[in-house]
Amino acid sequence: xxxxxxxxxxxxxxxxxxxxxxxxxxxxxxxxxxxRHVAYGPRDAFDAVPQWTQDLHLxxxxxxxxxxxxxxxxxxxxxxxxxxxxxxxxxxWEKLAGVGWEMVNLHVGITSPAGVPLHERDLLPIAFPxxxxxxxELTDLxxxxxxxxxxxxxxxxxxxxxxxxxxxxxxxxxxxxxRRNDPEMIRxxxxxxxxxxxxxxxxxxxxxxxxxxxxxxxxFRACWGVTPKSYWQSCRFGLAQSRLISTSAxxxxxxxxxxxTDVYYFSRWFxxxxxxxxxxxxRRSRAM
Numbered sequence: 187x188x189x190x191x192x193x194x195x196x197x198x199x200x201x202x203x204x205x206x207x208x209x210x211x212x213x214x215x216x217x218x219x220x221x222r223h224v225a226y227g228p229r230d231a232f233d234a235v236p237q238w239t240q241d242l243h244l245x246x247x248x249x250x251x252x253x254x255x256x257x258x259x260x261x262x263x264x265x266x267x268x269x270x271x272x273x274x275x276x277x278x279w280e281k282l283a284g285v286g287w288e289m290v291n292l293h294v295g296i297t298s299p300a301g302v303p304l305h306e307r308d309l310l311p312i313a314f315p316x317x318x319x320x321x322x323e324l325t326d327l328x329x330x331x332x333x334x335x336x337x338x339x340x341x342x343x344x345x346x347x348x349x350x351x352x353x354x355x356x357x358x359x360x361x362x363x364x365r366r367n368d369p370e371m372i373r374x375x376x377x378x379x380x381x382x383x384x385x386x387x388x389x390x391x392x393x394x395x396x397x398x399x400x401x402x403x404x405x406f407r408a409c410w411g412v413t414p415k416s417y418w419q420s421c422r423f424g425l426a427q428s429r430l431i432s433t434s435a436x437x438x439x440x441x442x443x444x445x446x447t448d449v450y451y452f453s454r455w456f457x458x459x460x461x462x463x464x465x466x467x468x469r470r471s472r473a474m
Contacts, residue, residue, distance in 0.1 A: 215296070216294055216295070216296055216347045216350055216351065217294060217295040217296075218292070218293070218294050218343050218346050218347055218350075219293040219294065219295070219428060219431070219432045220291075220293045220331075220431065220432050221290065221291070221292055221293075221327060221328050221331040221332075221342065221346055222290065222291040222293070222328065223288075223289075223290050223324070223325055223328035223329075224287075224288070224289050224290075224291070225286070225287070225288040225289075226250075226281055226286060226287045226288070227286050228284050228285055228286050229284075230281075230286075232280070232281035232287075242270065242273075242293070242294050242295060242296060242309070242310075242350075243270065243271055243291055243292070243293055244268055244269075244270055244291070244292040244294065244310075244349075244350060244353060245263055245268065245269045245270070245271075245289055245290075245291050246268055246289060246290045246291075246292070246316075246324055247263045247264050247265050247267065247269070247287065247288070247289045248265060248288040248289060248290065248324060248325070249265060249286060249287070249288040250264075250282075250285050250286040250287035250288055251263060251264045251282055251285055251287060252279060252280060252281045252282060252287045252289070253279070253280040253281075253282070254269050254271060254277055254278075254279055254280075254312070255277065255278045255279075255280055256271075256272065256275060256276075256277050256312070257276075261312050261313050262313075263287075263289065263313075266315060266316055267313050267314070267315055267316070268310075268313065268314055268315075268316060268353060268357075269312065269313050270310045270311070270312055270313070270314075271312070272312055276461075290324040290325065290327070290328055292346055292349065292350060293428075293431065293432070294346075294347070294350050296309065296350070296354065309354065309358050310353065310354065310357055310358055311357060314353075314356075314357040317352055317353065317355075317356030317357065327342050327345055327346060328342075330342035331343065331346070368405070368409050370395070370397075370405070371405055371406060371409040371410070373395070374391075374395040374397075374402065374405075374406055374414070375406075375410065375417070377391065377394050377395055378391060378406075378414055378417055378418050378421065379421050381394075381418065382418060382421035382422045382424075382425050382444075383422075383425060383443060383444055383445065384444070384445040385445035385446075386418070388402075388403070388413075388414060388415045391414050391415075391418065392414070402414060422444055423456070423459050423460075425444065426440060426444060426452075426456060426464070427460075427467070427471075429443070430464055430467055430468040430471070431468065431471045437449060437452070437453070437464045437465055437468075440452075440464070441453075452464070
């Protein structure tokens with residue numbers, strides 16, 4: 187964990203993608219997609235938000251309580267505890283009836299020195315206590331992230347990523363996450379991820395990796411536990427979720443950016459995985 191130092195030396199921001207990237211050296215990079223502050227009163231309605239994502243969401247409850255349902259398992263979201271939905275698992279958020287709930291949600295990604303996005307591994311437990319007794323001024327952090335001043339936004343981004351770094355240092359399981367040592371398959375994984383925003387065949391992916399289709403499929407499955415095509419689909423789905431949540435782009439534009447020629451097919455494809463249409467997923471996720 188010595189690589190996770192607070193020596194932050196680069197970050198940038200764009201208004202449309204609303205993303206800040208902070209490279210902390212030694213190959214570690216944290217990308218901040220958004221900071222959301224949500225407050226529900228005791229009598230407010232709450233639309234359950236299904237979530238199946240490869241992004242990392244750090245949910246800090248400021249007041250009240252809620253639940254994260256993972257199958258038959260229920261994890262309480264309450265002050266003093268960070269709740270992290272597990273990746274590639276269907277989850278559902280729930281607010282307790284008659285109880286208010288106020289939270290700040292940090293939507294981030296983490297890349298390891300090997301180039302592997304750690305948020306799809308068991309980097310953080312589903313729930314863990316705040317390492318320093320509770321983050322300060324989270325609501326203020328949200329307001330600065332959404333300010334008109336670019337300097338305030340960058341300041342908030344740096345503080346949010348520093349908070350994520352502290353969580354990983356305190357509760358993370360980095361050694362367990364970075365256990366793959368096949369350089370060719372690490373490179374192959376990067377190739378698959380780089381083509382998540384377009385249509386590509388399995389044989390074309392194999393060719394780009396310099397391997398035959400059968401050998402590529404066999405070695406990729408042995409290293410990562412899924413076929414290249416399945417992982418490519420998961421990356422596309424995660425990318426679609428991120429763009430729906432973090433940008434205001436029209437659904438048709440997002441479909442086009444991901445290589446779908448028919449927005450209706452994209453909507454059916456997305457619904458088959460999320461259980462919601464892209465527009466409904468965007469609405470509910472932003473309410474969360």
